[in-house]
Amino acid sequence: MTAKKETHEFKTEVQQLLNLIINSLYSNKDIFLRELISNASDAIDKLRFKSQTDPEILGDDTEFKIRIVADSEKQTLEISDNGIGMTYDEVMENIGTIAKSGTAAFLEALEQSQKQETLTPELIGQFGVGFYSAFIAADKVTLITRAAGPEATATQWESAGDGSFTIEETTKDSRGTTVILNLKKTEPDEKNFTDEWVIRNIIKTYSDFVEYPVLMDVEKDEPIPEKEQVLDKDNNPVATTRKVITEDTLNSMKAIWAKDKKEVTDDEYKEFYKHISHDWNDPLTHIHLKLEGTTEYTMLLYIPSKAPFDMFQQDRKHGIHLYCKRVFIMDDCKELLPEYLRFVKGVVDAPDLNLNVSREILQQDRLVKNIRKNLVKKVLELFAGMEKETYENFYNEFGQVIKEGAHTDWENKDKIADLLRYKTTKSDDKLVSLQDYITNMKADQKEIYYITGDNLSTLINSPHLEQLKEKDYEVLLMTDPVDEWVTMALTEYKEKKFKSAEKGDLELDKVDDDKKDEYTTLFDYIKSNLEDKIKEVKPSSRLKDSVACLSGDDYDMSAYMEKILKASGQQAPEVKRVLELNVNHPVLSKIKALFEKDKDSQVLKDYSNLLLDMAIISEGGKLENPSQFSKMIGDLMSHAL
Numbered sequence: 001m002t003a004k005k006e007t008h009e010f011k012t013e014v015q016q017l018l019n020l021i022i023n024s025l026y027s028n029k030d031i032f033l034r035e036l037i038s039n040a041s042d043a044i045d046k047l048r049f050k051s052q053t054d055p056e057i058l059g060d061d062t063e064f065k066i067r068i069v070a071d072s073e074k075q076t077l078e079i080s081d082n083g084i085g086m087t088y089d090e091v092m093e094n095i096g097t098i099a100k101s102g103t104a105a106f107l108e109a110l111e112q113s114q115k116q117e118t119l120t121p122e123l124i125g126q127f128g129v130g131f132y133s134a135f136i137a138a139d140k141v142t143l144i145t146r147a148a149g150p151e152a153t154a155t156q157w158e159s160a161g162d163g164s165f166t167i168e169e170t171t172k173d174s175r176g177t178t179v180i181l182n183l184k185k186t187e188p189d190e191k192n193f194t195d196e197w198v199i200r201n202i203i204k205t206y207s208d209f210v211e212y213p214v215l216m217d218v219e220k221d222e223p224i225p226e227k228e229q230v231l232d233k234d235n236n237p238v239a240t241t242r243k244v245i246t247e248d249t250l251n252s253m254k255a256i257w258a259k260d261k262k263e264v265t266d267d268e269y270k271e272f273y274k275h276i277s278h279d280w281n282d283p284l285t286h287i288h289l290k291l292e293g294t295t296e297y298t299m300l301l302y303i304p305s306k307a308p309f310d311m312f313q314q315d316r317k318h319g320i321h322l323y324c325k326r327v328f329i330m331d332d333c334k335e336l337l338p339e340y341l342r343f344v345k346g347v348v349d350a351p352d353l354n355l356n357v358s359r360e361i362l363q364q365d366r367l368v369k370n371i372r373k374n375l376v377k378k379v380l381e382l383f384a385g386m387e388k389e390t391y392e393n394f395y396n397e398f399g400q401v402i403k404e405g406a407h408t409d410w411e412n413k414d415k416i417a418d419l420l421r422y423k424t425t426k427s428d429d430k431l432v433s434l435q436d437y438i439t440n441m442k443a444d445q446k447e448i449y450y451i452t453g454d455n456l457s458t459l460i461n462s463p464h465l466e467q468l469k470e471k472d473y474e475v476l477l478m479t480d481p482v483d484e485w486v487t488m489a490l491t492e493y494k495e496k497k498f499k500s501a502e503k504g505d506l507e508l509d510k511v512d513d514d515k516k517d518e519y520t521t522l523f524d525y526i527k528s529n530l531e532d533k534i535k536e537v538k539p540s541s542r543l544k545d546s547v548a549c550l551s552g553d554d555y556d557m558s559a560y561m562e563k564i565l566k567a568s569g570q571q572a573p574e575v576k577r578v579l580e581l582n583v584n585h586p587v588l589s590k591i592k593a594l595f596e597k598d599k600d601s602q603v604l605k606d607y608s609n610l611l612l613d614m615a616i617i618s619e620g621g622k623l624e625n626p627s628q629f630s631k632m633i634g635d636l637m638s639h640a641l
């Protein structure tokens, strides 16, 4: 810690983000106040949570509040709270130097979309710019903060948003944070953020339901009592009212989840969502229910319209805030919804919970387990009941996460299976449900066929599907890595088994036994040439036009799974695959003729390798020795031409 004033550079990503905010949100200025009030409210939430186990921490400052002071002459606006505050180190960590994890990736995505000219405030909103939004309205921001606790010292942070900030120790009488904005000059037709009615309006619109009073000193006309009135020469009062300064509460503080559904407007639902989620986009939909009976609770849950940028990051927060009789207990309540529903935001108010509940106790709590079970049920029902178009939008954003549930939530596996959608060989790029797939199955088709891989067009053209296409059987095209786990977990749907198009025996057309026998010695020979690379060479029942493909046994790992494990740096067990050859292809009968003429021909060895390479390429795999492959093709072409 240090007493002197230090100047630091903003982390590059933070400065980039700041410039982006200032440049793209100038027409959306009001939201800076919402963000700062949300931060103040979060800081009080945190303190309140801490005070449940450490009541001393509040001292005699027990009335939580947020205060706004506007000075129209100096053109400054102050937002103060008596929340948890920050230590010097926390200010260093939270503001300016360390960018949130994922910022760089997010900025890269933004830059990409900027190129496509689709940069919108909504896109930035997804990231949640929080504190930095102050610079939309201010050309200098000063933050003075003191952490809760008797020993704490105060810290002052200041910046003009131009690449650097100063930080120093200071003094502050009480705990909490004050943010002082030196407002930018406004044009005559622009809003002045020191104007009482401008502030009132913004707070009413965005922060009405904040649980703590947002207070401001306002000037009011008060009637002058008769005996205090000054009279003029005609005995008439000079004035009947006088200006007084009184403290006014600008928000209603009504917990909207506790209200009757009919009393809440659509806009109120939306604004509350934005307050708790820090997302600027409207939610896709919400569910507001009061459950009575043995497990009593109220829930107001929202489904975002866009996936958050950090959906797949380890340190992302969950979206549920837990309350007990409208008193905030905790945010980021992971215990109430499983991981695969981590994108759901909202509030759960459980009146029977113990207010002093800790996270550790929550995990064991029977009531919490019951609530969780109910929430999952309601949320899955909400998904299932969505209109087709809304559901497709939802699935495009969150389908990948929902799939995680197929192998983690055994209890709801069937319901999750109902929610899955896939493109297929027949769907023309549209998503199809498993139910639709089954309805459209051919009369003689017994199983649900699928193939996994990372590239849709490689999959759709895969040689593994030739016979299936010939039979006019539909095949699910699974291109998410998580689909590998889905297929492991879901072995069947509505009594129809899942069957990989690249594994096991497809049991379509049996290869003629005589023909099989004709090829046995040649196949043994090819196998001996490729001994260390494959486990078997066999006639294929999958292929129609292609010469070769690779397959696995029913319980072998798929090629895609092996690729995923390798890409994530994990040790994939070495699984040799089966080289399947099309005995009806003219190339094979020619190789066979050559083999019967001269078993020692060097070219037969080359052809064995070539057949394997062709099989690898056709499924989008990587050759071990691509230059040898192209040399062999070159030789073949020069002979053929």
Ligand SMILES: Nc1ncnc2c1ncn2[C@@H]1O[C@H](COP(=O)(O)OP(=O)(O)OP(=O)(O)O)[C@@H](O)[C@H]1O
Pocket: 039, 040, 043, 081, 083, 084, 085, 086, 094, 095, 127, 128, 129, 130, 131, 132, 176, 177, 277, 278
């Ligand atoms: N009034 C405050 N009191 C205490 N800590 C604060 C306050 N304002 C900001 N902070 C701290 O600074 C951090 C960064 O704030 P910022 O508003 O940039 O992001 P955030 O609130 O974490 O998330 P979001 O970007 O979604 O708003 C907060 O997480 C909090 O720890």
